[in-house]
Amino acid sequence: xxxxxxxxxxxINLFTLFLTKAIQGEExxxxxxxxxxxxxxxxxxxxxxxxxxxxxxxxxxxxxAGLENDFFKNLIDNPENYNKETYSKxxxxxxxxxxxxxx
Amino acid sequence: xxxxxxxxxFSQLQSEWSKAKYNNYSDLRxxxxxxxxxxxxxxxxxxxxxSFDDTEITQRFHIISFLFKSLEFLNNSTTSTIPFEIVYVLxxxxxxxxxxxxxxxxxxxxxxxxxxSFDNSLMFNGFIYKDIELLYGVNFDKRLxxxxxxxxxxxxxxxxVVLYHELGHFIDRKYEITRVIYIEILDLVASxxxxxxxxxxxxxxxxxxxxxxxxxxxxxxxxxFNYFSNHIAEYFxxxxxxxxxxxxxxxxxxxITLNQKNYSNTHPSTPNRxxxxxxxxxxxxSFLINQYKEIIFKITRVNVERKEKxxxxxxxxxxxxxxxxxxxxxxGLFIYGWNVWLDDWDNIKSQSNIGFDLSQVKVYxxxxxxxxxxxxxxxxxxxxxLAKKS
Numbered sequence: 001x002x003x004x005x006x007x008x009x010x011x012i013n014l015f016t017l018f019l020t021k022a023i024q025g026e027e028x029x030x031x032x033x034x035x036x037x038x039x040x041x042x043x044x045x046x047x048x049x050x051x052x053x054x055x056x057x058x059x060x061x062x063x064x065a066g067l068e069n070d071f072f073k074n075l076i077d078n079p080e081n082y083n084k085e086t087y088s089k090x091x092x093x094x095x096x097x098x099x100x101x102x103x
Numbered sequence: 104x105x106x107x108x109x110x111x112x113f114s115q116l117q118s119e120w121s122k123a124k125y126n127n128y129s130d131l132r133x134x135x136x137x138x139x140x141x142x143x144x145x146x147x148x149x150x151x152x153x154s155f156d157d158t159e160i161t162q163r164f165h166i167i168s169f170l171f172k173s174l175e176f177l178n179n180s181t182t183s184t185i186p187f188e189i190v191y192v193l194x195x196x197x198x199x200x201x202x203x204x205x206x207x208x209x210x211x212x213x214x215x216x217x218x219x220s221f222d223n224s225l226m227f228n229g230f231i232y233k234d235i236e237l238l239y240g241v242n243f244d245k246r247l248x249x250x251x252x253x254x255x256x257x258x259x260x261x262x263x264v265v266l267y268h269e270l271g272h273f274i275d276r277k278y279e280i281t282r283v284i285y286i287e288i289l290d291l292v293a294s295x296x297x298x299x300x301x302x303x304x305x306x307x308x309x310x311x312x313x314x315x316x317x318x319x320x321x322x323x324x325x326x327x328f329n330y331f332s333n334h335i336a337e338y339f340x341x342x343x344x345x346x347x348x349x350x351x352x353x354x355x356x357x358x359i360t361l362n363q364k365n366y367s368n369t370h371p372s373t374p375n376r377x378x379x380x381x382x383x384x385x386x387x388x389s390f391l392i393n394q395y396k397e398i399i400f401k402i403t404r405v406n407v408e409r410k411e412k413x414x415x416x417x418x419x420x421x422x423x424x425x426x427x428x429x430x431x432x433x434x435g436l437f438i439y440g441w442n443v444w445l446d447d448w449d450n451i452k453s454q455s456n457i458g459f460d461l462s463q464v465k466v467y468x469x470x471x472x473x474x475x476x477x478x479x480x481x482x483x484x485x486x487x488x489l490a491k492k493s
Contacts, residue, residue: 006328010228011230014234050287051283056230062282062325
């Protein structure tokens with residue numbers, strides 16, 4: 001095989017791209033990233049669990065929850081309050097992941 | 104990132120598209136999908152890649168990769184050698200777990216004797232579909248999934264039972280079942296609260312968990328393809344398949360792995376895999392299988408249970424197809440076929456009154472032909488009944 005490629009890498013790559021777009025002010029990407037961030041908040045706050053979090057972004061949610069639990073726990077429940085600061089923080093967290101954690 | 108490399112990738116796609124743009128499909132859903140690809144490619148042709156920054160280049164990289172994969176799947180589906188009977192039966196099994204409207208199944212016949220698989224690469228990344236919709240206004244309401252079969256075994260219904268196991272991988276990825284089982288089992292082991300027999304059972308199927316060091320490492324180092332993930336998934340898929348075909352694939356598995364007694368990075372030992380299925384089929388009390396069943400139900404709301412209806416017939420021995428009454432019997436056909444193959448072939452001689460022995464290759468050809476005919480007849484009858492009602 002010429003290079004390693006798997007679906008989860010691709011998802012994280014795209015999610016990172018969407019965060020960048022949202023930070024750059026492209027508001028159409030905000031709802032997509034907000035959904036994942038809100039789902040992560042609900043998971044760490046105990047409002048959702050392994051059995052009912054979004055399946056498509058589940059691995060990203062669990063990755064983020066493991067990186068900085070408190071940040072997501074303390075987020076407000078209303079994604080309209082998420083802003084460039086929120087997205088930048090999430091992007092910074094993703095950049096810190098070890099290669100294996102990022103699959 | 105160089106725009107020139109994006110232009111190279113797009114040129115590759117355009118070259119492929121120049122051959123594929125006139126593809127014909129009998130399936131309207133594939134035609135619609137193809138039309139959507141055309142819209143996106145046309146839009147890409149109008150874009151100025153030289154003006155893109157790295158983010159935009161990366162975005163187009165993913166989109167063009169998606170288009171390539173879609174074309175690959177659609178191109179494979181225009182051939183006339185697709186074994187629609189096996190696709191039909193697997194689709195029936197799929198309906199137990201997922202809405203049939205979500206996907207379009209295509210098949211590819213490949214030059215690999217072990218090449219049974221489902222290619223899910225276009226199924227489970229919702230982000231790419233959202234990005235395409237945002238950029239080009241194109242919404243894909245159905246996604247392509249490809250079943251890969253070995254070319255030389257495409258009409259071998261006895262061997263094709265392994266596709267039920269592969270369908271299990273598809274369901275696993277859709278619902279992220281392995282991920283949950285992974286976390287739950289490690290938590291149980293680490294808790295120290297397991298009863299002795301529960302612990303012994305887990306260590307039997309996952310021997311490395313008896314040492315706390317791997318347990319801690321696995322907790323901190325989840326990876327979709329580490330050995331523990333892989334083993335969980337393989338047990339799940341064997342369990343999944345056995346709902347439809349009982350222990351048919353165990354027979355085949357035992358032979359083609361030469362009863363592999365050691366686990367590998369990708370698969371548990373064959374004896375353990377066979378045992379896991381037998382415990383389920385016999386209804387033997389099992390802590391681990393109950394864990395699997397509970398977790399699967401909590402995620403999918405579908406019970407793990409026998410989903411086939413056995414075919415009570417001597418038709419194959421009489422060299423005629425079986426008249427299938429309901430879709431559950433379609434799965435039972437494979438069990439019946441395997442039973443006849445494994446049984447005394449003199450039964451065929453006496454039941455059919457043919458008066459001579461059949462060679463093994465003739466029994467092989469006849470059995471596969473009869474399974475195929477039985478499925479085909481059911482499809483025709485079902486479609487006819489549907490057409491009459493509408």
